[in-house]
Amino acid sequence: MTVLILTSEEDVTADMVVARLHTAGAPVMRLNPADLPGKAVLSADYAHGDFDGHLSVNGHVLSMGGLRSVWVRRPGEPAAHAAHPSPWLTAETRQALFGMLYSAPARWMNHPRDADRARLKPWQLRVAHLSGFAVPPTVFTTSPRLAREFAEEHRDVVVKSASGPPPGEPGVALPTTLIGPDTDFSAVAAGPALLQRYVPKRADIRLTCVGQQLFAARKAADPGQVDGRYGDTGHPWEPVAVPGRIAAAVREYVALASLAYAAFDFAEDEEGVWWFLECNQGGQFGFVELETGQPISAAVAHWLAHCTADRRVPGRR
């Protein structure tokens, strides 16, 4: 049974898992949807009440009957590398590829339907509450008045983007930024603003969940540091034990969200409390493994190569 990895060729984090799968002798196919059509060829047959499908790329062939699992890593847009790309061609190719993959009884890390929902920051906060995490007070509003009242109540507040920085060239960064109650909030009316009470932290925590396995890493923060992803603090990531309460909340969260993989970001405050900031269904783990030695890629490879196929056939009554 083959593992299918949807990602770009330059994704070296995927390489870490591919190498593990090779060592284990597990068949793997690596496909960038951007190469379909083109380098990759697809065919799906729906006849006589039965389904069969095939993918081939770079000399590798995969039948849907032999597909065990799909890892969605860093895939390009379908048909992006076509000779004549267009939004229509992307839509057609997306239909063909994902329509076929969804028809196979494969397990996903993570299923795109669950991934789409998991990316919604307000939904993450709700699930975090239900799971038992400590969550900093947060508001997501288009009302300048409510934004101002929130800032006046909590004094030190950060603004963050829910969807990330605006795409395009030249590149733009949009780190979590500390603001005060004297900020001019009138522009909140021009777009939803996500404001959260600032958690003065003594460390960043990155917890990677792969199936039932948890890997937590800690990086000491500089005084006053807000967004640990930007700027080199000089502190390394180090392994840290997962408190029992956090482990229970993580397991509850991934169950509610139907996620096979999730990367949680916490702020550890001065009293050692881990405050939930976000859960990233596709968060990077390469940097954590390289610095801490934690066997995350091995865990991912093991999950992909050993998960039981999903025998629920869509649409069957």
Place this chain on the structure above:
Amino acid sequence: MRPFTLNYAFPSGLTTMVTPYSFDAARQLNVLPDGRPAVMDRELLLAAGTTTSTAGSQTHFDD
């Protein structure tokens, strides 16, 4: 009026990095000029910064 949150955006200053490895289609991973998998060179991967939490692709923002 510019949306409030964009007031805190700034040019990232990131340039396209030339990485010293290339994709081997048969082995389905990136290799160094000497043919070894790039993942065998930990120092190289750390220096390249392509595994960090801000190393998103152009099409995927889940970092």
